[in-house]
Amino acid sequence: xxxxxxxxxxxxxxxxxxxxxxxxxxxxxxxxxxxxxxxxxxxxxxxxxxxxxxxxxxxxxxxxxxxxxxxxxxxxxxxxxxxxxxxxxxxxxxxxxxxxxxxxxxxxxxxxxxxxxxxxxxxxxxxxxxxxxxxxxxxxxxxxxxxxxxxxxxxxxxxxxxxxxxxxxxxxxxxxxxxxxxxxxxxxxxxxxxxxxxxxxxxxxxxxxxxxxxxxxxxxxxxxxxxxxxxxxxxxxxxxxxxxxxxxxxxxxxxxxxxxxxxxxxxxxxxxxxxxxxxxxxxxxxxxxxxxxxxxxxxxxxxxxxxxxxxxxxxxxxxxxx
Numbered sequence: 001x002x003x004x005x006x007x008x009x010x011x012x013x014x015x016x017x018x019x020x021x022x023x024x025x026x027x028x029x030x031x032x033x034x035x036x037x038x039x040x041x042x043x044x045x046x047x048x049x050x051x052x053x054x055x056x057x058x059x060x061x062x063x064x065x066x067x068x069x070x071x072x073x074x075x076x077x078x079x080x081x082x083x084x085x086x087x088x089x090x091x092x093x094x095x096x097x098x099x100x101x102x103x104x105x106x107x108x109x110x111x112x113x114x115x116x117x118x119x120x121x122x123x124x125x126x127x128x129x130x131x132x133x134x135x136x137x138x139x140x141x142x143x144x145x146x147x148x149x150x151x152x153x154x155x156x157x158x159x160x161x162x163x164x165x166x167x168x169x170x171x172x173x174x175x176x177x178x179x180x181x182x183x184x185x186x187x188x189x190x191x192x193x194x195x196x197x198x199x200x201x202x203x204x205x206x207x208x209x210x211x212x213x214x215x216x217x218x219x220x221x222x223x224x225x226x227x228x229x230x231x232x233x234x235x236x237x238x239x240x241x242x243x244x245x246x247x248x249x250x251x252x253x254x255x256x257x258x259x260x261x262x263x264x265x266x267x268x269x270x271x272x273x274x275x276x277x278x279x280x281x282x283x284x285x286x287x288x289x290x291x292x293x294x295x296x297x298x299x300x301x302x303x304x305x306x307x308x309x310x311x312x313x314x315x316x317x318x319x320x321x322x
């Protein structure tokens with residue numbers, strides 16, 4: 001209590017900038033506490049209708065990420081794509097954890113909301129998980145970090161990662177059966193709230209349709225609202241590459257996808273939500289009007305500090321729509 005009273009006396013005599021910083025730190029810590037991954041398990045009776053024509057399963061398990069505290073790991077065998085520690089001292093700014101009136105207005109009146117998938121809708125980076133399943137997790141995760149940080153062109157990183165493990169069709173099917181999607185806490189509620197508010201939801205990802213279609217099915221997002229990459233296989237099911245005609249297969253692909261969506265439907269206000277540099281790219285004239293950085297799984301300072309709004313819990317977005 002003495003410490004609290006002392007802090008209040010210190011705040012009352014501080015400058016407005018210092019006060020903003022102090023409450024920004026409180027907001028950040030609340031986000032860290034509330035953004036634990038809660039263990040839930042649900043089941044969907046829908047099949048993999050848009051996944052593989054040869055897949056016969058008519059039931060699919062859905063996992064919500066197990067409890068995973070956001071603390072540093074000293075293990076060299078940490079799972080690829082796992083949750084990273086969020087360290088307040090690394091931030092260059094904290095004021096964007098509190099949205100301005102203009103930002104809230106854009107969010108509330110949005111016609112369409114576009115979500116990144118890996119480390120946003122889901123708690124993992126899909127390609128990292130598949131690579132780990134194939135025994136190339138560490139090398140691929142290093143390329144993913146470079147791509148999401150914006151230090152290499154996305155198409156270069158994508159080709160390099162796939163070349164490291166070349167997944168076959170049967171391997172991808174086996175992976176999806178043994179490692180079903182792990183959704184971020186609150187994402188189903190947020191998508192439902194957006195739909196109830198009359199907003200259209202899209203999934204825009206540098207990941208693969210084979211792995212995103214099941215996620216879209218769980219969330220009730222139609223396949224025509226998915227912009228993602230496509231793994232290519234020959235007649236024997238061996239990996240031969242990816243479809244370079246997909247807009248998300250290269251740098252600048254996400255803004256191109258958002259622009260296509262906007263023009264096709266005449267949306268007045270479009271929002272992009274994600275965690276990486278490719279998501280931030282979508283915040284430009286003619287594309288997304290607002291970029292919300294989700295830092296509940298991965299926190300990339302180069303991205304988060306440039307976001308219009310930084311959130312650590314999807315409940316903040318849900319509550320702001322009520």
